[in-house]
Amino acid sequence: MTTSHAYIMEDPREAQRLLDKVDAPAWIARFLEPLLPQVRTLLSVGCGPGVFLRELAESHPEIEIVGVDMSPARVRGAEDRLRGLPNARACVGNALSLPFEANSFDLVFSRFLMEYLPEKPRAVQEMARVCKRGGKLLLQDLDGQLVWHYPEDADLQNTTERILSRLAGTGFDPFVGRKLFSLCLGAALTNVNVQLDPYHLYAGCISEKEFSQWQSKLDIALPQLVSALGSEEAAQEYSERFLQYLRRPETLTYSCLFTVTATKP
Numbered sequence: 001m002t003t004s005h006a007y008i009m010e011d012p013r014e015a016q017r018l019l020d021k022v023d024a025p026a027w028i029a030r031f032l033e034p035l036l037p038q039v040r041t042l043l044s045v046g047c048g049p050g051v052f053l054r055e056l057a058e059s060h061p062e063i064e065i066v067g068v069d070m071s072p073a074r075v076r077g078a079e080d081r082l083r084g085l086p087n088a089r090a091c092v093g094n095a096l097s098l099p100f101e102a103n104s105f106d107l108v109f110s111r112f113l114m115e116y117l118p119e120k121p122r123a124v125q126e127m128a129r130v131c132k133r134g135g136k137l138l139l140q141d142l143d144g145q146l147v148w149h150y151p152e153d154a155d156l157q158n159t160t161e162r163i164l165s166r167l168a169g170t171g172f173d174p175f176v177g178r179k180l181f182s183l184c185l186g187a188a189l190t191n192v193n194v195q196l197d198p199y200h201l202y203a204g205c206i207s208e209k210e211f212s213q214w215q216s217k218l219d220i221a222l223p224q225l226v227s228a229l230g231s232e233e234a235a236q237e238y239s240e241r242f243l244q245y246l247r248r249p250e251t252l253t254y255s256c257l258f259t260v261t262a263t264k265p
Helices: 003-009 010-023 024-035 051-059 073-083 118-131 152-169 177-186 208-220 223-230 232-246
Strands: 040-047 064-069 090-091 105-111 132-143 190-203 252-263
Touching: 010 208, 024 051, 024 105, 024 132, 040 051, 040 118, 051 064, 051 073, 051 090, 064 073, 073 090, 105 118, 118 132, 118 232, 132 177, 152 223, 152 232, 177 190, 177 252, 208 223, 208 232, 223 232
Parallel strands: 040 064, 040 105, 064 090, 105 132
Antiparallel strands: 132 252, 190 252
């Protein structure tokens, strides 16, 4: 994975931004709890600073909880968060070559990881490899991030597509959600179930809280915007136009969340 991922994968402001958005207990209750009966070993791929790991370890002391992330800094954060929990640990590792034996875990999951990975089929195959036979995989990611708006601002849309075309070289895919089903089939998984929910949904002027989140995200992404658009002035102009679009009372912006579960035969 290349350093061009840094604005999302390494910047500590992005880690904090994502932490501010997440309700770990609610997410676990909705998406993971139905899969946890009979689970004794669990792996989180792209675990970040361990928010979900801690919640799971505290609520399920009978389960061995393991997290893996490519960032040593995030793993150190996870280790700090997991201190004192004997059933949980985190380690450094690449999703494209997981540092575990085959058939090691009853449940393997990733959340908002696939959109950034350069070799998505290989990553899913790796998750399937380390999953036990009869075990479950859960993949969750976005579809339509940054790109679905109405009424369309043609200049804003064209510039967004230029940026996304540049980021595609790093592996970033704003439409990965719809591809998770196919990726699971390609990894020879069975009983593939697909769930679809709204994620971003702004009808009219965005709230101040959500506006602040997008402002932070675009600020973090500034180096990539400059690289794609050729100058800081152009990048700043794009960010301002995007943010002002979100504040217009007649606009609709949305994206979808795909959650896909599958079984390793």
